[in-house]
Amino acid sequence: MIIDKIIVIIVAVILITYLSINYVKKYAPGNLILISILAFCLGVYLPIALFDVTLRLRYQIPLGIGIFILPCVFAFLQYNNINFTKKLLYKRAEKYYLSQKYTKCIMTIQKIMVAHGRKCDALFLLAKCYYELKEYTNAKEILYEVIDKNENSYEAYFKLGNILENEDDIDSAIDMYQKCLDIEPTFYDAYEAMGILLANKGEYEEAEELYKRAIEYHSQSYELIYNLAMIQLELGKTDEAEKNLEFALVINPNINEAIYSLGNIKLLKGDYNDALNLYSEIIKSENYGLKAYYKIAIIYVTKNEFDKAMSVIEYIINEDSSYIDLIENEFVFSAMRSRIDNLLNENKLKQEKIESQERENIEEIKNTRKNWFGRQKNTEEVSETNENSILYNDIDMTRTGFRNEEEN
Numbered sequence: 001m002i003i004d005k006i007i008v009i010i011v012a013v014i015l016i017t018y019l020s021i022n023y024v025k026k027y028a029p030g031n032l033i034l035i036s037i038l039a040f041c042l043g044v045y046l047p048i049a050l051f052d053v054t055l056r057l058r059y060q061i062p063l064g065i066g067i068f069i070l071p072c073v074f075a076f077l078q079y080n081n082i083n084f085t086k087k088l089l090y091k092r093a094e095k096y097y098l099s100q101k102y103t104k105c106i107m108t109i110q111k112i113m114v115a116h117g118r119k120c121d122a123l124f125l126l127a128k129c130y131y132e133l134k135e136y137t138n139a140k141e142i143l144y145e146v147i148d149k150n151e152n153s154y155e156a157y158f159k160l161g162n163i164l165e166n167e168d169d170i171d172s173a174i175d176m177y178q179k180c181l182d183i184e185p186t187f188y189d190a191y192e193a194m195g196i197l198l199a200n201k202g203e204y205e206e207a208e209e210l211y212k213r214a215i216e217y218h219s220q221s222y223e224l225i226y227n228l229a230m231i232q233l234e235l236g237k238t239d240e241a242e243k244n245l246e247f248a249l250v251i252n253p254n255i256n257e258a259i260y261s262l263g264n265i266k267l268l269k270g271d272y273n274d275a276l277n278l279y280s281e282i283i284k285s286e287n288y289g290l291k292a293y294y295k296i297a298i299i300y301v302t303k304n305e306f307d308k309a310m311s312v313i314e315y316i317i318n319e320d321s322s323y324i325d326l327i328e329n330e331f332v333f334s335a336m337r338s339r340i341d342n343l344l345n346e347n348k349l350k351q352e353k354i355e356s357q358e359r360e361n362i363e364e365i366k367n368t369r370k371n372w373f374g375r376q377k378n379t380e381e382v383s384e385t386n387e388n389s390i391l392y393n394d395i396d397m398t399r400t401g402f403r404n405e406e407e408n
Contacts, residue, residue: 009045019078191213207231229242279292
């Protein structure tokens with residue numbers, strides 16, 4: 001009976017030692033909890049074994065689980081490299097990344113790599129952290145390592161394209177996006193990024209083909225359809241652009257950019273009522289409101305509705321004076337140029353009056369401050385003189401007191 005108890009104690013000590021070594025070598029934080037449970041159970045078991053106390057079955061079962069079964073299971077799993085710590089650490093690293101705690105994420109990934117090697121998933125997450133921290137050199141090196149380990153990692157190619165784009169190596173960035181799409185033809189972000197770069201380079205035909213191919217996989221993406229329409233406008237394919245803008249607005253009716261662009265097409269085609277309806281939808285938009293009003297003014301002038309045009313022009317000028325130059329240089333307004341000039345002159349006189357009043361107010365404030373500080377200075381000089389006279393009187397009195405003491 002005593003031998004059985006000694007064997008249990010020896011096994012418990014061996015398990016504690018083994019789990020402690022694994023904690024240090026493989027960085028298994030869960031072992032700390034397991035070791036604490038095991039040590040607690042062993043501490044309870046020692047006096048029971050020493051004084052030969054008999055326990056009820058309901059107490060023996062949890063004690064046996066904590067001192068023998070549970071540690072043996074984890075020791076067996078770790079001995080066979082079946083370790084759940086990596087998954088737990090990786091989940092923690094992902095959580096740090098999503099919460100933008102990139103430094104903590106990097107530290108966690110480094111612990112994973114020390115214990116389990118430089119695996120692709122951990123390396124890619126590490127590269128993304130360096131990318132967010134704008135450490136592009138480190139991110140690039142790691143991404144190339146990911147590609148060496150897995151040539152089909154399309155996300156690594158995409159992220160490399162992002163880095164090269166930030167470094168203004170546009171051609172190389174396009175190549176990386178293309179490699180990404182060769183591996184994964186449905187990858188949305190690569191289509192969008194590559195299309196923008198092609199458009200910026202003026203390669204509109206290539207961009208058009210790219211967006212058409214992207215829409216085959218993402219037929220309900222109003223962003224891709226809108227981008228395709230803008231490319232087609234650059235290529236002079238107005239009818240196709242009009243259809244795509246209308247389709248994009250069917251998917252999402254709240255795209256102010258698409259409404260404004262479609263209104264411009266309708267205006268160019270002479271469909272003034274349709275254009276007016278479209279512009280009216282976005283007059284409350286912060287970015288497109290005044291632009292829409294400007295186009296509405298052009299429509300009213302074209303339809304010879306000059307009073308309506310004047311009221312709109314007056315509103316635009318009062319809201320943003322930068323439109324004055326546009327209005328002065330717009331040929332469409334020639335039919336009512338004299339009325340516009342009178343309005344602009346009145347607006348100019350009003351502005352000059354306001355500026356003059358502001359200058360007078362500023363001068364008045366300056367003079368008030370000068371008078372105030374002048375009075376303050378005089379008051380300080382008077383108070384300083386009084387203080388000095390009191391000080392000198394005190395000194396004289398002190399000296400007189402000393403002389404009187406000497407005489408006495």
